[in-house]
Amino acid sequence: MTTIPRWLRYTLGIILLGVFVMTGIFRPIQNWAQSLLLPMSRWFVGVSSSISTSQNPDDRIQDLENRLTAVTADYVRLRALEEENRGLKAQARFLDRSGYDSVGARVIRRELEGQRASFLIDRGRDDALEIGQAVITDNGVMIGKISQIYDRVAEVVLLTDAKSRVASALQGEGRLTGVLEGKGNGAMILTYVPSSAQLKTDQLLITAGTEEKVPANLPIGFVSIVRGQPTDPFIDASIESLVRFDEVTLVSVLRPTALAPKL
């Protein structure tokens, strides 16, 4: 009786494993394992976040940055409300009226390397999340969109990821200005801006609201450098984010109110 050589068994095993993995047979096991490991994951995030926070040498600067972000976000929100003649209202009410509600989530994995910028959050299909929904920080600043979804977790592609594209507008313009493209390594560029647009440094960029699952008037960042000649059909600009992605641990996902689970 002939025996199969060890190397051949090994190779066949690997090929079989590869086929199983790529056909998605393991997807139910993956969902189940994610649910099982989520508590452990949250615990580790808590531990390492506390270590990371204690390493920060200048908490005061961080506090001031956070306050600036919060003030900017409030300013944008108030300007948006003024433009729409709705008067002052709280963030929650704004979300209610705009037809969105938010669901809080914790970041359980962070990937900020080169061209990639993504989070894994502990909310998924079970919480009525969908691909393309906007993800914001607790200050209301948009940081990305849901790109991949599982039962209990979801992946968020951040605005600086090379795959990210968001329709954007300048604060006060009230119309689509350009497309915000992620360039990796923490960089974002506003492209396809008509040269007739009055683009200046320190202007605030917000979401245009032309995408189905992304509401308008979510603050994104400031214009830092404008490039292009007046003779060019389009100009572009570098955008500086309002938040530091490596310090975000809690986020909210905006979902249409119709999708919110009925209690």
Added chain:
Amino acid sequence: MIIRWILFLLGVLLFAMWDISGASFLPSWISIRLIVPFAFFCFFTERYRHAFIALFVGAAVQDIFRWDGFDSALLRWTIIYGLMQWLAERFLTNRSLYVVCFLVLAFQSLDWFSAWMLSGIGIVLGFSSSFSLPDHWISILVWEVLLTVIGYGIISWSDGRLVRFKSKGYGS
């Protein structure tokens, strides 16, 4: 025996979860990952089965939380482990600390290379996103080698023999 295996598996699972959820939230210079040094620690104490299971569990946990449809750590790590074992059995019979460090570095380099290759194929087929080498890749390599050296040192000390820090040349 069973209790020992359960404790081992639990430990490996904790290490793997740390690599996913813990290490990425630390500042880059102390982004310490545990599963690869631990597996190689087992490998060089000739507990091959333990080493394989550690890498298998580590890769499975990675795939559970980051699988993008094509690039699978389970697949890559199984192949690389086979390659490492084959390399160690045939060519690297000297179990000096240099060899340990070389294999850890080789494993990590092969891991990144294979991830880059698979994600490249995945992009062509429309599955995955592009691979990027971690910004702090040097600190990852340094920590992995350092942890392996520490583990190797501890086991040698506990066995009552010293770590051979350099291989003996011919005629010495």
